[in-house]
Amino acid sequence: xxxxxxxxxxxxxxxxxxxxxxxxxxxxxxxxxxxxxxxxxxxxxxxxxxxxxxxxxxxxxxxxxxxxxxxxxxxxxxxxxxxxxxxxxxxxxxxxxxxxxxxxxxxxxxxxxxxxxxxxxxxxxxxxxxxxxxxxxxxxxxxxxxxxxxxxxxxxxxxxxxxxxxxxxxxxxxxxxxxxxxxxxxxxxxxxxxxxxxxxxxxxxxxxxxxxxxxxxxxxxxxxxxxxxxxxxxxxxxxxxxxxxxxxxxxxxxxxxxxxxxxxxxxxxxxxxxxxxxxxxxxxxxxxxxxxxxxxxxxxxxxxxxxxxxxxxxxxxxxxxxxxxxxxxxx
Amino acid sequence: xxxxxxxxxxxxxxxxxxxxxxxxxxxxxxxxxxxxxxxxxxxxxxxxxxxxxxxxxxxxxxxxxxxxxxxxxxxxxxxxxxxxxxxxxxxxxxxxxxxxxxxxxxxxxxxxxxxxxxxxxxxxxxxxxxxxxxxxxxxxxxxxxxxxxxxxxxxxxxxxxxxxxxxxxxxxxxxxxxxxxxxxxxxxxxxxxxxxxxxxxxxxxxxxxxxxxxxxxxxxxxxxxxxxxxxxxxx
Numbered sequence: 001x002x003x004x005x006x007x008x009x010x011x012x013x014x015x016x017x018x019x020x021x022x023x024x025x026x027x028x029x030x031x032x033x034x035x036x037x038x039x040x041x042x043x044x045x046x047x048x049x050x051x052x053x054x055x056x057x058x059x060x061x062x063x064x065x066x067x068x069x070x071x072x073x074x075x076x077x078x079x080x081x082x083x084x085x086x087x088x089x090x091x092x093x094x095x096x097x098x099x100x101x102x103x104x105x106x107x108x109x110x111x112x113x114x115x116x117x118x119x120x121x122x123x124x125x126x127x128x129x130x131x132x133x134x135x136x137x138x139x140x141x142x143x144x145x146x147x148x149x150x151x152x153x154x155x156x157x158x159x160x161x162x163x164x165x166x167x168x169x170x171x172x173x174x175x176x177x178x179x180x181x182x183x184x185x186x187x188x189x190x191x192x193x194x195x196x197x198x199x200x201x202x203x204x205x206x207x208x209x210x211x212x213x214x215x216x217x218x219x220x221x222x223x224x225x226x227x228x229x230x231x232x233x234x235x236x237x238x239x240x241x242x243x244x245x246x247x248x249x250x251x252x253x254x255x256x257x258x259x260x261x262x263x264x265x266x267x268x269x270x271x272x273x274x275x276x277x278x279x280x281x282x283x284x285x286x287x288x289x290x291x292x293x294x295x296x297x298x299x300x301x302x303x304x305x306x307x308x309x310x311x312x313x314x315x316x317x318x319x320x321x322x323x324x325x326x327x328x329x330x331x
Numbered sequence: 332x333x334x335x336x337x338x339x340x341x342x343x344x345x346x347x348x349x350x351x352x353x354x355x356x357x358x359x360x361x362x363x364x365x366x367x368x369x370x371x372x373x374x375x376x377x378x379x380x381x382x383x384x385x386x387x388x389x390x391x392x393x394x395x396x397x398x399x400x401x402x403x404x405x406x407x408x409x410x411x412x413x414x415x416x417x418x419x420x421x422x423x424x425x426x427x428x429x430x431x432x433x434x435x436x437x438x439x440x441x442x443x444x445x446x447x448x449x450x451x452x453x454x455x456x457x458x459x460x461x462x463x464x465x466x467x468x469x470x471x472x473x474x475x476x477x478x479x480x481x482x483x484x485x486x487x488x489x490x491x492x493x494x495x496x497x498x499x500x501x502x503x504x505x506x507x508x509x510x511x512x513x514x515x516x517x518x519x520x521x522x523x524x525x526x527x528x529x530x531x532x533x534x535x536x537x538x539x540x541x542x543x544x545x546x547x548x549x550x551x552x553x554x555x556x557x558x559x560x561x562x563x564x565x566x
Binding site: 138237264305 | 377471536545
C-alpha cells in the first residue's frame with residue numbers, strides 16, 4: 001500500500017497542523033501553510049483535520065499509486081490529471097492501483113494539499129508528522145520528497161468500490177470553498193506590540209499600500225515591497241517571541257510577514273499580527289502578487305476565526321454523512 | 332516588577348518587563364514560564380521566554396469552544412496576571428552548569444584575529460577572556476537549540492558582520508555585540524566566529540534534542556585541534 005514519487009516537484013513535503021510546545025527550544029511550528037486547505041483535503045476523504053498530507057508547490061511532482069485509494073486535492077489548482085483525464089479539485093476521487101497523477105499548469109493558488117483516505121504511515125517527531133526542514137526531522141525523513149521515494153499508506157478498503165477496469169471515479173459531490181478564500185479581500189491584522197513605534201504617516205501607509213510579495217518569500221516568511229515605513233524610535237529591540245503571522249519591520253523600512261517555518265524569536269519591531277482566519281488566504285498568494293493590509297480589532301479577529309471554524313465543522317459533517325452513505329449503499 | 336502585556340493578534344500575548352538584558356528580569360521570565368508550564372493551562376500551545384519577555388501562544392479555537400462567553404485574549408490575560416502575582420521569590424540557583432569544549436584554532440576561528448586586532452590584544456588573551464567567564468543562557472531562539480548567552484567581557488564586544496556569511500558550520504562559537512552563541516546547525520549567519528565545539532548542540536534523535544536550556548550556566552574549555560578532530564561528530 002504505497003504512493004511513489006516518479007518525479008519530484010519544487011517543494012513537496014509532508015505536513016499536518018504543526019508542532020507545538022517546543023518553541024522555547026527554538027523549534028518552529030512547521031505544518032501546512034494553509035490550514036484550511038489541509039482540513040478540506042482531509043475531510044473530503046474522511047480523515048480528521050490533523051492527519052498528515054502532502055503539501056505541493058508548482059512545478060508539482062508526478063505521483064504513482066500502487067494501491068487503490070480515495071484521494072482529494074485542496075487549495076491551489078495545478079490542473080491535475082490522471083492518465084490524461086482531469087482530476088477535479090475539492091472532490092473526493094476513487095483511484096485504481098497503477099494510475100499516475102500529473103499536474104500540468106498553475107491556474108490559481110500557491111500550495112496544493114493531497115490527502116489520502118486513512119492517511120500515510122509516518123513516525124511522529126515531538127508530537128507531529130510535519131516536516132521540519134531546518135533540523136531535517138519529522139515528516140518523510142525530515143526532507144522534501146525526491147524521485148523514487150515510496151510513502152507507505154494505511155490499509156484501506158476503497159478498492160472494493162471500483163470496478164476492475166475503472167481507473168478513476170469522482171464521487172458526486174465537492175466542497176464549495178468560496179467562503180474560505182474570498183477574492184480581492186484585504187489581509188487583516190491586529191496591531192502588534194511595537195505598532196506604536198510607527199509614525200502617523202507610516203501607520204496610514206501600512207493600510208493604504210498595495211503590498212507586493214517579493215521573490216525572497218518562502219515558507220519562512222514573505223518579504224513585502226511597497227511604501228517605505230518609518231520608525232519613531234531608533235532603539236534596538238532585544239529579541240522576543242514571534243509566531244507565524246507576525247509582521248516585522250525590517251531596517252530597510254519594508255515589512256516581512258513570518259510564515260509557518262519562521263524562527264521563534266526575533267529582534268525587529270512587531271508592528272502587526274495577521275489574524276489566523278486570513279493566514280490560509282495569504283498562504284495561497286505567491287511571489288509577484290499583491291494585497292492591501294487592513295487593521296482590525298481583536299474582537300473582529302476572534303469572530304472571523306469562530307466563523308471559519310463553524311464553516312469547516314459544517315463541511316466536515318457534510319463530508320462524513322455523504323461518505324458513510326456511499327460506503328453503506330455499495331456494500 | 333512592572334510589566335506590560337501586548338496581544339500577538341488572536342494567537343497569543345507577550346508579557347514584557349522592558350527592553351533590556353538583565354539577569355533578574357530574565358530569571359523572572361523563566362520562572363513564570365516554568366510555573367505556567369507546570370500548571371498545564373488548557374489552550375496554552377507554547378511558552379517562549381526571551382531576554383526580558385515571555386510569549387504565550389494559545390489555541391484560540393479551543394478557547395472559543397471551551398469558554399464561549401469569554402474573549403480568548405482577555406481570558407488568557409487575566410489568567411496570566413493572576414499567576415504573575417504568585418511569582419514572588421525566584422530561585423536563582425536553578426540553572427545547570429554545562430561545560431562546552433571549544434577549539435579556538437585559527438582554522439576554525441575566521442574572526443578571532445580581527446577581534447584581537449580591534450581590541451589591541453593578542454589571540455591568546457582573547458581566548459582567555461572568552462573561556463575564563465561563566466555565561467548565562469538567556470534564551471534559545473533564531474535556530475533550533477541556538478543559545479543566546481551573555482555577557483562577554485567589554486574588550487570582546489563586537490558588532491555583527493555587516494554582511495552575513497552564506498553558511499556557518501554547526502558548532503561554530505560566535506560573538507554578536509555583548510552576546511556569545513553557538514550555531515547548532517549549518518546556517519547563514521552574521522556572528523563573529525572565534526572557535527568551534529565538537530559537541531552537537533541540537534540532535535533531533537535525542538530525547539532532549541537541545542543540549543542547553545534557558546537558565547543554564549555555560550563554561551567554555553579550550554581544546555586543541557587534535558582533540559577537536561577526535562571528538563568531532565562523524566560528518
